[in-house]
Amino acid sequence: MRLRVMVLTSSDEEADDAAPWASGLWQELADLDEISVEAEENQVAGAKGDGATGGSLLVKLPGTELVRAVLGTLREWVTRTGRSVEVSLDGDVLKLTGASREQQNRIIEAWLDRHAPGA
Known part of the structure; x- marks a missing residue:
């Protein structure tokens, strides 16, 4: 299983400004057992201020049981x-922002339910 994780830039940042953040996030994700993390080629679309991705990671998991741990790490980091x-899985995108912990938990649970076995 592969998750694509993109660190987003704000409207007043260059896309490359997210690269150091992605590097720090990579280190935190790499500390999780049984997963591997790779930097993905940055795909910058458009000009400054368009919210383009500046840092993208591929997280490889042996199965669905570790998705919750990865999302927990991402939630804490955000x-x-x-x-x-x-975070994208099979074309389904989950965006984690500065929402409250309760809001993030509800969003994460709904996203996980869509990817549960038999869903």
Whole structure:
């Protein structure tokens, strides 16, 4: 299973400004057991200020049981840094932003339910 994780830029940042954030996030995700994390080629679309992705990671998991741990790490990272990330799995995108922990938990649970076995 592969998750694509993108650190998003704000409207007043260059796309490359997200690269150091993605590097820090990579280190945190790499600390999780049984997963591997790779930097993905940055795909910058458009000009400054368009919210383009500046840092993209591929997270490889042996199965669905570790998705919750990855999302928990992402939620904590977003809360701590104030950054935003998008996670995609099979074309379904989950965006984690500065929402409250309760709001993020509801959003994560709904997203996970869509990817549960037999869903």
